[in-house]
Amino acid sequence: MLDNVIIGQYIPGKSLIHKMDPRAKLLCLLLFIVFLFVSRHPAFFILAISLTVLTFIAAGIPFRFYLKGIRIIALIISFTFILHLFVTREGPPLLETPLFTIYTGGVTEGAFIALRLLIIVIMASLITLTTTPVDLTDGLEKLMKPFGKLGVPTHELAFMMAIALRFIPTLLEETAKIIKAQMARGANFTHGSLWRRIKAFVPVLIPLFVQSFKRAEDLAVAMEARGYAGGHGRTKFRILQWKPIDTAAVTLFAVYGAFGVYTRLFI
Amino acid sequence: MQIKANNVSHVYMPGTPFEKAAISNVNVTLPPHTFTSVIGRTGSGKSTFVQLINGLLKPVEGSLTVGDFTITKHTKQRELYELRRKAGMVFQYPEHQLFEETILRDVAFGPENYGMTAAEAEKTAREQLAVTGIGENLFERSPFELSGGQMRRAAIAGVLALEPQVLILDEPTAGLDPQGQEDIMKMFNEWFHSDKQRSVILVTHNMEDAAAYSDQILVMDSGRLQFYGTPGDVFSRQEELMKLGLSVPESMRFLSKLGAKSGREITIERFRLQDTVNEIVSFLGKD
Numbered sequence: 001m002l003d004n005v006i007i008g009q010y011i012p013g014k015s016l017i018h019k020m021d022p023r024a025k026l027l028c029l030l031l032f033i034v035f036l037f038v039s040r041h042p043a044f045f046i047l048a049i050s051l052t053v054l055t056f057i058a059a060g061i062p063f064r065f066y067l068k069g070i071r072i073i074a075l076i077i078s079f080t081f082i083l084h085l086f087v088t089r090e091g092p093p094l095l096e097t098p099l100f101t102i103y104t105g106g107v108t109e110g111a112f113i114a115l116r117l118l119i120i121v122i123m124a125s126l127i128t129l130t131t132t133p134v135d136l137t138d139g140l141e142k143l144m145k146p147f148g149k150l151g152v153p154t155h156e157l158a159f160m161m162a163i164a165l166r167f168i169p170t171l172l173e174e175t176a177k178i179i180k181a182q183m184a185r186g187a188n189f190t191h192g193s194l195w196r197r198i199k200a201f202v203p204v205l206i207p208l209f210v211q212s213f214k215r216a217e218d219l220a221v222a223m224e225a226r227g228y229a230g231g232h233g234r235t236k237f238r239i240l241q242w243k244p245i246d247t248a249a250v251t252l253f254a255v256y257g258a259f260g261v262y263t264r265l266f267i
Numbered sequence: 268m269q270i271k272a273n274n275v276s277h278v279y280m281p282g283t284p285f286e287k288a289a290i291s292n293v294n295v296t297l298p299p300h301t302f303t304s305v306i307g308r309t310g311s312g313k314s315t316f317v318q319l320i321n322g323l324l325k326p327v328e329g330s331l332t333v334g335d336f337t338i339t340k341h342t343k344q345r346e347l348y349e350l351r352r353k354a355g356m357v358f359q360y361p362e363h364q365l366f367e368e369t370i371l372r373d374v375a376f377g378p379e380n381y382g383m384t385a386a387e388a389e390k391t392a393r394e395q396l397a398v399t400g401i402g403e404n405l406f407e408r409s410p411f412e413l414s415g416g417q418m419r420r421a422a423i424a425g426v427l428a429l430e431p432q433v434l435i436l437d438e439p440t441a442g443l444d445p446q447g448q449e450d451i452m453k454m455f456n457e458w459f460h461s462d463k464q465r466s467v468i469l470v471t472h473n474m475e476d477a478a479a480y481s482d483q484i485l486v487m488d489s490g491r492l493q494f495y496g497t498p499g500d501v502f503s504r505q506e507e508l509m510k511l512g513l514s515v516p517e518s519m520r521f522l523s524k525l526g527a528k529s530g531r532e533i534t535i536e537r538f539r540l541q542d543t544v545n546e547i548v549s550f551l552g553k554d
Contacts, residue, residue: 064283065283178364181363187380207366
């Protein structure tokens with residue numbers, strides 16, 4: 001049942017997006033997200049969606065695989081939409097019942113938020129799907145370097161993120177294993193009231209925590225044994241290379257951002 | 268209980284880039300009250316096969332019958348739930364599943380899940396902890412305070428407490444010291460022989476264990492059942508085993524070399540220490 005989680009997974013490939021510099025990918029994502037909230041103009045939204053579709057096609061991730069993975073996130077997005085439907089009280093009422101009233105403002109607001117969330121999630125997961133954790137950390141570290149002068153522990157932050165990403169699949173595997181072991185002892189995760197089902201996860205979570213702490217300690221010891229002493233003076237085996245395609249991609253997303261600002265200010 | 272695999276196949280993560288065939292077209296029958304070992308190199312599909320037997324996984328193709336249960340890909344979870352009580356599963360490193368505040372309560376977890384009252388479950392837990400050799404002074408301690416070997420025993424007691432008829436063991440001795448390994452295997456052997464209804468399925472990398480305790484050995488490679496038979500049958504096919512990355516028990520290697528060097532007839536299918544000693548003594552006696 002945990003087979004479908006795709007967050008933090010990397011799918012090897014040779015697509016255009018796979019070959020891009022992680023710094024470029026991260027910059028593009030940053031531009032994409034920031035400017036998505038600048039404008040609400042339909043033309044701008046069409047551009048944003050086209051960019052998402054374009055990136056998706058260029059990444060060459062099998063659509064069916066992706067569809068399965070996004071199921072849980074779709075649930076959260078639908079929930080946001082429904083929440084907006086009932087909470088936002090703007091515009092003329094659309095539907096009036098004795099219990100609640102739905103306003104047109106709620107529908108459009110909900111749709112906007114849901115759509116934004118959806119394309120952000122798609123874009124963000126495309127990065128982890130096409131970038132190895134090592135590349136991702138290197139990219140992040142490089143991008144954050146200016147903040148290092150202000151005393152931000154950039155290397156440590158990037159490294160923490162890399163470790164977290166690296167261990168998501170391991171943790172999922174471990175969870176699946178413990179779930180199986182407890183199921184073999186008659187634990188039941190699919191029947192009974194919601195409260196019972198939540199309680200059924202206690203026998204999974206406790207061993208999972210115990211294992212994680214143990215693993216963290218082992219990892220720390222293994223790193224120290226290989227001479228790890230933080231980021232200072234640490235050299236890189238693999239050097240990131242900025243290619244023309246990276247410039248092109250960042251330019252494309254910058255144009256998209258400029259268009260967003262333009263629609264906000266002038267249309 | 269008789270266990271029968273009928274053209275069973277299993278695939279992990281079907282329909283994704285990570286799709287992987289784990290088991291292909293396995294056909295085998297395990298008669299009631301047999302001790303069966305499954306050997307094969309890492310990734311040969313041993314663990315997948317045994318998880319199919321107690322319904323933790325469902326076959327993608329084919330069917331399995333375990334006693335009165337038949338498992339196909341359409342079988343409902345509710346039925347499998349009942350099956351899991353009859354076929355207890357001890358995973359690799361079972362101590363990773365301990366979670367309760369006290370050992371006694373952890374062992375009682377299984378029986379309580381299957382509808383025993385707290386008092387009954389505690390009684391069963393006490394009995395099974397005794398079977399696995401955990402002293403009463405430890406019953407109220409936290410499972411996380413125990414030594415590795417004791418944790419393993421407590422976790423095994425948690426599975427035995429379901430009172431299964433088939434006990435499935437996935438490398439139960441991994442990571443234990445030699446004495447601990449021997450003790451645990453002897454414990455399982457006693458459990459098996461103390462009731463004519465019981466069966467054991469052991470997944471192992473240890474050829475000595477497979478030889479010493481089994482009635483039947485299954486040899487797996489690349490998700491396929493290569494061949495199977497009594498320990499004598501299986502280990503006489505030394506060359507085939509070597510090709511599959513497996514070996515034969517130490518005692519057999521010794522006896523076959525002894526036979527080859529001396530040029531005399533010698534029975535090499537001796538798997539227990541005592542039998543091996545007897546064979547050597549009789550060999551020496553002929554001089």
